[in-house]
Amino acid sequence: WNPRFPEGFLFGASSAAWQVEGATTEDGRTPAIIDLNSQKKAPFVDNKFTADHYHRYAEDVALMKECGLTSYRFSIAWPRIIPAADGAVNPDGIAFYNGLIDELLAAGITPIVTLYHYDMPVWVEEELGGWRSRDVIPAFEHYVRTCFEAFGDRVKYWLSINEQNMQICYGDWLGVSKGVEDWFRDKWKINHIMNLCHAVAVNLCHELVAGGKIGPVPGYVPIYPETCRPEDQIAAMNAEEFTEKIWCDTYAYGDYSPFLYNYWRNHGIDPDIRPGDIETMKRAKSDFLAVNCYRSNTARHAPADAEAQDYLLNASGNKGELTFPVVPGQYALTRNPYVEYTDWDWEIDPVAMRYALRYLWDHYRLPMVITENGFGAHESKSSDGKVHDPQRLNYIRDNLYQIGLAIEDGVEVFGYNAWTFTDLLSTGNGMAKRYGFVFIDTTDEEQKATDDVSTLALTRIPKDSFYWYQSFIASGATQ
Ligand code: BGP
Numbered sequence: 001w002n003p004r005f006p007e008g009f010l011f012g013a014s015s016a017a018w019q020v021e022g023a024t025t026e027d028g029r030t031p032a033i034i035d036l037n038s039q040k041k042a043p044f045v046d047n048k049f050t051a052d053h054y055h056r057y058a059e060d061v062a063l064m065k066e067c068g069l070t071s072y073r074f075s076i077a078w079p080r081i082i083p084a085a086d087g088a089v090n091p092d093g094i095a096f097y098n099g100l101i102d103e104l105l106a107a108g109i110t111p112i113v114t115l116y117h118y119d120m121p122v123w124v125e126e127e128l129g130g131w132r133s134r135d136v137i138p139a140f141e142h143y144v145r146t147c148f149e150a151f152g153d154r155v156k157y158w159l160s161i162n163e164q165n166m167q168i169c170y171g172d173w174l175g176v177s178k179g180v181e182d183w184f185r186d187k188w189k190i191n192h193i194m195n196l197c198h199a200v201a202v203n204l205c206h207e208l209v210a211g212g213k214i215g216p217v218p219g220y221v222p223i224y225p226e227t228c229r230p231e232d233q234i235a236a237m238n239a240e241e242f243t244e245k246i247w248c249d250t251y252a253y254g255d256y257s258p259f260l261y262n263y264w265r266n267h268g269i270d271p272d273i274r275p276g277d278i279e280t281m282k283r284a285k286s287d288f289l290a291v292n293c294y295r296s297n298t299a300r301h302a303p304a305d306a307e308a309q310d311y312l313l314n315a316s317g318n319k320g321e322l323t324f325p326v327v328p329g330q331y332a333l334t335r336n337p338y339v340e341y342t343d344w345d346w347e348i349d350p351v352a353m354r355y356a357l358r359y360l361w362d363h364y365r366l367p368m369v370i371t372e373n374g375f376g377a378h379e380s381k382s383s384d385g386k387v388h389d390p391q392r393l394n395y396i397r398d399n400l401y402q403i404g405l406a407i408e409d410g411v412e413v414f415g416y417n418a419w420t421f422t423d424l425l426s427t428g429n430g431m432a433k434r435y436g437f438v439f440i441d442t443t444d445e446e447q448k449a450t451d452d453v454s455t456l457a458l459t460r461i462p463k464d465s466f467y468w469y470q471s472f473i474a475s476g477a478t479q
Contacts (some may be wrong), residue, residue: 004404010110011413011473012071013064013437014372016117016162020424021053021077023182026189027092030083032119033130048454050307057100059460060422063438065107067466068473073290073371073417074103075114076163079121081279083471085128090112094150101154110226112157112290112417114217115201118167118174119276131176131190136367140197144457145204150210159290159371160201163219164194165247168175171311173428178279188264188271195250196277199284213287216251217371220244222355223298226334231301235331242330247343251289252364254282288414289360292372296352298336304329313427314345317378323347325375344376344433350398357413365411373399376426376433381428387463396465404421418469422460437466 018034035047053060064072065344080093080477104111143292143405148158161167164214168191171177180186185479198216205214214340225232241259247328249257255278256271257459264271311325312334321344335341340348375392382388396418423436430444450456 002013003390004322004407006407006414007415010071010112010369010389010417011111011469012069012411012415012417013421014073014417014419015053015075015118015421015424016114017077018117018119018421018425019055019427020051020074020422022047022049022052024048027078027080027096028083028090028092028303029077031092031122033122033125034120034395035176036122036175040435046448047425048451049442049447049456049458050431051422051459052453052456053422053424054096055453056458056460058103060102060438061103061107061109061255063460063462063466064109065439066419066469067420067421067462069109070473071110071112071157071176071417072414072421073112073159074117076102076147077119078090078116078143078220079119079147081402082121082139083123084121084303085123087139087142089146095145101102101151105154110157111155111160112369112415113147113151113397114159114162114371116140116197117465118259125178130179130443131193132179132186134196135194135202137335141200141204144201148204148208148212152205152212156209156211156213157369158201158209158212158214159217160198160214161194163292164191164198164216164245164463166219167194168247169243170311170313185267185269188269191316192271192277195281198251199254199281202284202286203280205300205311215286215288215369216247217248217290217292218244218251219292219372220248220356220360222352222359224336225295225300225382229301232299234393236299237302238327239331239333241465243291243297244460246361247412248289248364250281251286252366254278254284286366288369290369290371291360291369292352292419293356294373294419295347296336296349296355297333297347300333300334302326302328302332304332306332313428314343317343317427317429317433319345321342331436342376342391343428346376347377348395350395350402353399354402354406354409355397357437358409359409360375360413361406367414369405369413369415369417370418371417373416374435375436376429377386378432379423379434379439380469381441381461385461389463389465392435393465393468395474396469436463437469438462446460 312323426433
């Protein structure tokens with residue numbers, strides 16, 4: 001295999017503040033909505049320690065350098081920067097990210113920074129009404145302006161909102177639907193407010209960051225039709241529209257698609273679009289698409305009189321516990337007999353990566369960077385003290401191969417950031433579901449049993465996939 005990646009292609013890894021930092025009550029950080037969501041649901045664990053990246057980032061960056069990473073995608077925690085309703089900037093929050101950014105740059109690693117990855121401050125939720133209220137827009141604007149002014153001299157790649165599509169599709173799971181009475185209708189108002197915040201971030205970045213580039217981060221899951229039955233093809237198109245295309249169209253064109261306007265009209269939905277909104281969105285031209293892609297889905301026709309079924313994700317890691325959704329008249333998702341599944345019933349389908357890149361390039365002609373792709377697994381140290389993760393190694397290798405093919409197909413991709421560098425908190429499964437190139441020697445139980453992070457070793461142990469990625473990057477893959 002001779003992968004051909006363009007000169008300067010970024011090989012990195014990815015994380016999110018609330019999943020990796022810990023130190024949730026330190027140095028002025030106030031609670032985020034996702035902290036509360038994490039604590040409330042088993043088997044969620046709270047994020048007070050996780051990988052303790054907040055205190056150990058220098059050690060983590062040294063390991064990134066050893067691995068040969070050339071980029072690191074991480075997020076800034078809004079409640080660390082603006083902890084309270086008075087809008088005062090927290091100097092300790094600024095100092096933490098300054099330290100991380102400088103450490104990365106000194107190691108030759110390009111920072112790629114997400115502005116919003118699920119950690120809205122609780123004060124925004126309680127005092128302004130969260131994503132439900134347009135009052136969030138000036139608060140978000142103040143926060144992102146602060147970030148651009150503080151870090152824009154050194155950070156040139158910015159990401160607006162992580163997986164807005166997944167937040168709207170799975171509102172309860174990601175904490176966005178709190179306080180909403182009629183989710184079916186009102187999620188479109190929330191979505192519109194998020195689009196305005198995205199636009200504010202794009203426009204401000206272009207104004208304030210010299211040479212800055214910014215893009216959205218859709219979570220993209222290619223949808224295959226189950227058979228060549230024409231109705232299955234339409235079902236796959238419906239699923240694609242309702243879970244991702246609606247969002248990508250809006251980012252690319254600055255307006256909602258005729259498909260979506262039509263859907264709103266047919267269902268009597270008012271997304272509360274006000275004069276000037278579409279102009280603001282149209283002015284916000286993304287420089288690239290940041291793509292999170294892990295897997296594929298398969299759709300079949302669902303007649304209008306089919307029984308509706310919610311998407312019940314597998315939260316246990318016992319294979320086979322997932323329940324596929326049925327949306328009457330639109331689509332039903334189903335199992336794909338041609339691919340293997342992880343213990344959490346995620347399709348192991350590297351070809352989906354090539355499909356995603358081809359599809360998005362064909363539709364939007366925006367350069368792309370992969371900001372998430374990875375393999376979640378149950379893991380522990382083996383008797384030799386090492387952590388062997390052959391499934392992850394194969395998965396990452398096969399995904400890179402498919403990216404290489406997409407590039408040969410003519411798609412413009414400038415980087416790959418695997419989820420994730422060190423183990424960190426999974427959205428739904430705490431430390432029970434691990435993704436890292438580097439093992440963090442701790443369990444949820446150990447973290448729960450203490451309130452003092454200094455009692456946890458949290459030793460970093462590079463896994464087999466770390467050494468594979470290291471040799472892959474060093475092998476001159478960037479020719
Ligand atoms: C993405 C999120 C990440 C991360 C990843 C893996 O959708 O952006 O935050 O968690 O999914 O998901 P999980 O942790 O549920 O396996």
